[in-house]
Amino acid sequence: MITTKDLRKVYRSGGREVTALDGVDLHVREGEVYGVVGTSGAGKSTLIRCVNMLERPSSGTVTVDGLDLTALSGSEHRAGRELREARRRIGMVFQHFNLLSSRTVQENVELPLEIIGQDRTTRRRRAAELLDLVGLADKARSYPSQLSGGQKQRVGIARALAGDPKVLLSDEATSALDPETTRSILALLRDLNRQLGLTVLLITHEMDVIKSVCDSAALMRGGRVVEAGALTDLLATEGSQLARDLFPLGDFGSGHPGHTVVEVTFQGDTPAQPFISQLARTYQIDINILGAAVETIAGRMVGRMRVELPGGHQDNVVPIGFLREQGLQVDVLAANGAAA
Amino acid sequence: MSNTLTWDQMQDLMWPATWETLQMVGVASVATVILGLPVGLLLVLTDRGGQLENLALNRVVGAVVNIGRSLPFIILIVALASFTKLIAGTSIGWQAATVPLTVGAIPFFARLVETSVREVDPGLVEAVQSMGGSTLTTVRKVLLPEALPALVASAVTTVIALIGFSAMAGVVGGGGLGDLAYRYGYLRFQTTFMWVIVAELVVIVTVLQLIGDRIARRLSHRGGYRSPLGSLFGRSGTPSDDEPVAS
Structure with missing residues (x-):
């Protein structure tokens, strides 16, 4: 579903070069929850942002659902029409939720549908469905500032699902939440993965997240994937660093x-x-x-x-x-x- | 020679002048907001890392804005005389004053717009981009609505600055309260009259600021909008970010 081939990303600042991604090959199968774990600075955030081209890789390719996104036009800060259309099929949730404070919960969920150009009635109905799905039907008219962190992330998830994406990217979605809320958000992601057949790529620095929701995982260090595979296989691999970290x-x-x-x-x-x-x-x-x-x-x-x-x-x-x-x-x- | 004006005489002078000020400032304010907003957005969007990154254009616009802000207003009035005649059809009266007022206020307002728009969390722009939104979409759905409370506050600041500028409109026969205070109060030693006019200006400015603050607060759903003057008069509730508010 998501494949990256020899993905490289080099930042240049003031004559210095920093390699954030150093030849990353990732293969996420359809319908699985795939976790990328690593310490901060390992390049995992750059990796997930390269998947929907919020950052342009310096070289290598990214294929999502059979479409090579790196071939689509656009610059780092401005996407061409084809890339914008491809992004509509990829949902994304963020660490700091990124909800618009000027809009109610319902209007936030409707936003992707406005971008697609759906009419008001359809948007309303779809937003109500989604809020019901994430358990926030009663908060439709609230503003994000009136919600708790966990509730905000539920809205973020509902919004990411509005365009009926096949793929959901989760950029440290639970890192700003307390342990209990983290568990409930992860359970929600797992349910959505099972109910909707959604493919989820998530990045995290917490092994617990990998342990509780992922089918497969990759360990990143210094811009490279040092180990990757299905968790059950990793646990059966002698000397696996991931298995050791998962199960200290x-x-x-x-x-x-x-x-x-x-x-x-x-x-x-x-x-x-x-x-x-x-x-x-x-x-x-x-x-x-x-x-x-x-x-x-x-x-x-x-x-x-x-x-x-x-x-x-x-x-x-x-x-x-x-x-x-x-x-x-x-x-x-x-x-x-x-x-x- | 300097016999003090009676209250009736003062009123006869003040009301037309008030009307002139309101017309001058009103027209100039509307024109400034309409023309200054795109300039402010352009400054943000063309900057490094902006969606329409174009450093050459950014520097040119930035330089023009800085020059505009540096020119003394009185010089602007004189320098723009022929341009004023072209736009307003006349080079005297309050109508003529609106053109230099607008030209002088655009760079001022544009910088305030720039600051307000920069305050918008870049994560929100990114979220809309990840949904497949275009640059125009991010401007319409994110930058403007999210910056709206700050933009309203900027507009109020600009209107108040315009009231100050308008005192110089007397040079082109624009009239207005500032000019009245200068000619009667200062040149004719009508100190009492001068203070009456100043008091009226204080009332106008305060009312504008209060209305602006109230609008800005109503528009802000971030739950923590405060303004220095508003908090003197109104209450300001700041719901905690991570505690759900019962509805």
């Missing part, structure tokens, strides 16, 4: 000298098997549990456990092999026998 076990201590620390990750219904006690019984070893957590990621139950096995790595090849046979993913973190 915290610093439970790295175990004792002469022991091997491993992390066991299980997905779906594998935890139904009592693998720890099986392991202990089969190999007659004492297992020390350092930490464990179970979470729901991308709608699936995922658990991770950090355990300490006696002896160095070579002593534990067989038990680790046993765990892998059970369909578990095992990462060896430290074999303290040799190092310590």
Whole structure:
């Protein structure tokens, strides 16, 4: 649905060049929620703004729903007619909501429809539908200044959906909101994704956002995508930085000298098997549990456990092999026998 | 020789002069707003990063505006005499004064428009662009409506400045209150009369400011509009941004 190829963006200011995007390839499938995560300055904001050409990439291409937007005319600050029409099929929500203070909630939602040129009656009806969808039917006549942050973002979402877009871009939509409001906005995005088959590309600096709504994710650092894929695949990938960030076990201590620390990750219904006690019984070893957590990621139950096995790595090849046979993913973190 | 004017005599002089001032300033104000608004918008849109970025044009317009604001009004009246005759059809009377008044006020108002429009959150323009809005759409749906309270305040400031400028219209026989205060009050030592006229001007200016503030406040839905004079007289509620207001 959204594909970027070798996307580059270089800013020039006062003779200096700053590379914000350094060859980004992104592929967002139709109907999925795709999250781009990274620290500030990683280039994720530039990336999402390049998708609807609010910023022109220096090179590379952006294709949305089969249309190459980079080929359409226009400058950074002024879009040509074809690009303007393409943008009408891409909704966008913003961190600071960007609602017009001079218009009521309903008039804000009607704005994209005015731009398309729909008549008053149609606009009214559509705005009422959308406000109902986001749960703000009773606020139609209020002004944005009378709403809370979460309500404002709901209006922002209703407005973004007015033109019946296939794609919704979310630029840190929950970053200005408190945790509880964040959850309700994310739940709304998830519902819209399921009900309307909407493809959502969102950027965030919060792993929690990725965890709670995304099907796929990309990790950005220094203008590059360092890791990307479906969350379930990432969690099953050994040494995945994203998986580790998504599922931090915290610093439970790295175990004792002469022991091997491993992390066991299980997905779906594998935890139904009592693998720890099986392991202990089969190999007659004492297992020390350092930490464990179970979470729901991308709608699936995922658990991770950090355990300490006696002896160095070579002593534990067989038990680790046993765990892998059970369909578990095992990462060896430290074999303290040799190092310590 | 200087026998004090009676109240009746004062009134006979004041009412025609008031009418002249109101006509002069009224016509000039309307013309200034109509002509100054596009100039102010042009200054914003053609600037660096603007939707119609054109630095050469921006500098030229900016320079013309600065020159216009630097010229003493009295010189403008004289310099524009033939242009005035062309536009107003006469070079004397209050009608003739409206032309230099307008020309002098356009750069003033244009700068105020520029400042007001720049205050509009660029995120709002971006939002409309992301919806597929054109430059004209962003001007009509975002820049003007969002800046409207500030634009009204700017217009009021301009009208009040025009009342001040209009005192010099006497040079072309434009009359008006300022001229009256100068000729009778100052040149003929009618100090009392001068103060009466000044008092009338204060009343006119205050009323204009109050009306303007009230309109600006009514137009502002941002929930925090305050004006220095308005807050002396009216109340100003400032609902907190993140607390929902029960309706």
